Amino acid sequence: MQETEKNLKFVAQEHTTAKNVAEHLEKKYPGWAWAVHVMDGTVVVKSMRLSGNWGFVLHEDKIDNDYKAVTRAGGEILERYRQKTNGFNQDRYMDLTMDHKNQLDGDFSPGTS
Numbered sequence: 001m002q003e004t005e006k007n008l009k010f011v012a013q014e015h016t017t018a019k020n021v022a023e024h025l026e027k028k029y030p031g032w033a034w035a036v037h038v039m040d041g042t043v044v045v046k047s048m049r050l051s052g053n054w055g056f057v058l059h060e061d062k063i064d065n066d067y068k069a070v071t072r073a074g075g076e077i078l079e080r081y082r083q084k085t086n087g088f089n090q091d092r093y094m095d096l097t098m099d100h101k102n103q104l105d106g107d108f109s110p111g112t113s
Contacts, residue, residue, distance in 0.1 A: 014038040014039065015038070018036040022035075028071055028085075029074050032049050042059060042060065043057065043058045043070075049093070050106070056077060080106045
């Protein structure tokens, strides 16, 4: 019974982390439909408005109390799609083009933002 309680506590902690990361991103970069999944200490974040294929991964223990790493990574995703970081803008979003795979075209090369 102790193992089950331990697992439930761990899952609850993961849900809390996912909620906190999503809320932080929505506050900092509103309107981008942030999807956050936490599992075994790994935090995976995507903007469902941009692509369900691209996002960022952070180790949960590397996320500080002021969410600097989350903020930086969220802003980088938006910049890779040439979007402003001050909130969702329908006109700018409509300017996005599709690539040969019929997905939104962004800059996915390493080290670019």
